[in-house]
Amino acid sequence: MQTDSSFTFVLFGGTGDLSMRKILPALYEAHRAGGMLADSGKIVAVARHIADRAAYIDWVNEHVKPHVSKNGVDETAWASFLDRIEFVKIDLGNPEDFTLLRDALSGRPGIRVFYLATGPSLFVPICRALASVGLNENSRIVLEKPLGYDLKSSNAINDAVGEIFAEEQIYRIDHYLGKEPVQNLLALRFGNVLFEPLWRREWVESIQITIAEELGVEARGDFYDNTGALRDMVQNHLLQLLSIVAMEPPHSMDSDSVRDEKLRVLRALKPIDPRDIGKVAVRGQYHAGVIRGSAVPAYATEPGVKPDSNTETFVAVKVEIENWRWAGVPFFLRTGKRLADRVAEIVVNFRAVPHSALGASALRGGANRLVIRLQPNETIRLYCLAKQPGEGMNLASVHLDLAFDRFFREGQMEAYQRLLLDVINGRLALFVRRDEQEAAWRWVEPILNEWATANKPPKPYAAGTWGPAAASAMLAQHGTCWLEEEN
Known part of the structure; x- marks a missing residue:
């Protein structure tokens, strides 16, 4: 480049x-x-x-x-x-x-x-x-980010900036869109005939998108206590990743073609009835615990955080997309601080075969899956079943590792490097357009409002775990589990 x-x-x-x-x-x-x-x-x-x-x-x-x-x-x-x-x-x-x-x-x-x-x-x-x-x-x-605190404040900033700069001059950055595996996801989907027939409700059972952090709020207590995980991560990073995963093929990779398709996904998100928020959204807050052998404090005792704070440091939410491709497929989004590991990944769980002459293992959910790891090590793995060596037809899970560094001599470009070069060269495809941002805020706001008015404390979880048990229970209701629980 x-x-x-x-x-x-x-x-x-x-x-x-x-x-x-x-x-x-x-x-x-x-x-x-x-x-x-x-x-x-x-x-x-x-x-x-x-x-x-x-x-x-x-x-x-x-x-x-x-x-x-x-x-x-x-x-x-x-x-x-x-x-x-x-x-x-x-x-x-x-x-x-x-x-x-x-x-x-x-x-x-x-x-x-x-x-x-x-x-x-x-x-x-x-x-x-x-x-x-x-x-x-x-x-x-x-x-x-963050561009505003809610839809109203976001619109106020966009209105004021839009009076001074034209939309094509404005680059709203989301660094997750610049990560190499996200770019490779587009290449896999739209450059290979192999995946496109499978990328739909008939063959996909569920999709998980996780951004987990081991770190707490560090020196950002004042900021974070007025923001929370839903605003800080779900409204932007997670919904942007969801739109990339679920979008229809654009007619080209120019900026508006890509962003038009992402916008269609965001506008197709099934609105959440406030009465159902307790069933489809889990909020948590970390308490004291141990991470990699070191004791860490509770969120409420972090510098800059109010001792009686109800700010969430963990969110898990079930999302549905009301369109022809994805109707009925649950998308599970999850993010949190002080979790058991630092990981960002997209997990596409394909449906089991309808009938197997090879035994019950071929019928279990998750036997076939695609895992796109965004951090810490950027990889894409396709999991499938293969026969174990030896007597009998015993199946085991194996994976095909799409190790791009073995095929390309040049090193992977960091997300910010790619995005800054795109700004300098006037490429807008990997930046968030205003109407995308508005659609994301509009979908998130019922959850924000319900949590603000309900005045219920977040569910506690110990630092160093994977969050409240309610997040696992939400997936169990759909006959599935988070990837680390299965392993």
Whole structure:
């Protein structure tokens, strides 16, 4: 993926955790690879508590280097990468400071990218300040999640940003859409005749999508206690992954064709009756427990969290899609903090054969499944039954490992690297369109409202487990279980 396109990448929140851990490391990897970034491309960091460029470079050396290159830092590449970085000291609360940014960007060739790695409360003020100095032309704006607290606040932000930037200038980022296995899922489905006939209700029994974390809220207690897992993970990451799994084949891979099909899935989600939320949605909150031999505290004792907090750190929800392809197939979404392992995966459970001359094992559910692992190790495995060596017809589960690193010499590209290159090169397919976001909020809101008005505490679960027992019971009602329970 090479480009000759000149650009200026302006990073708001230039000293923040996201910039240090993800954005600058991703830009460094693209620079180190050679040819992915135009030689003339520059990175302009914006912050208020750093004195000048020299101090910022010192900050980058200290805080970014630990997060780049699993195989170590190429010092020559690192030095030339630092040459790309400039710095402008701005107080985001003072719109007049944006004249300093305008002057710094004056006369530069190519596209301008403004990446807002800040809290959502700053999105609108930053956009208005950019417009006030004429920087909203020939530019693209990248918005991090969360984009709002509910449908109303999300619309308010989108309305205000939309007055300044056209929809094709707005890149709402969801980094899960940039992960290699998600891209390979599209390739598997739409590039091979093998899977398409099976990718429907006649042959799929159920689908699970899990994003589990071992970490707690860390230093984000204040933010998380006003957000919760449903807003933080389900409304965006999990519903976006569901839409990729369930979408119809687009007529091409251009941005609107792909996003049109995702939108159709989100609009086809079966609305949840508030009276049924207790049956199809489980909320939990972690208590003290042990993870990998180390004791960890309860959520309610984390810094920044209210001691009597009812904020959920775990959500499991059953989703149904009311269309011809998926009617009657349950999708089980799950996310949580302080769970037993760090894993993100999509599990497609195919139906058992209708009749088997090979014994009962061939009739059990889950004998045939596709597992798309997004993290920590990115793989795709197809599970099927095979005869065990030896006497008799004894079947065992085996898997075909789609190990792409064995076929392709180049290493896998990290999600943020891919998405940042897409922004620079003007590719919108992997970014969330406004109508997608609205459809996701509209489906989630009945759950949010019911949990807010019911005033019932989340179900407790010990840190280091897989969440409340009610999440397992919900699947048991459908004759299935979470993947780790079967294993």
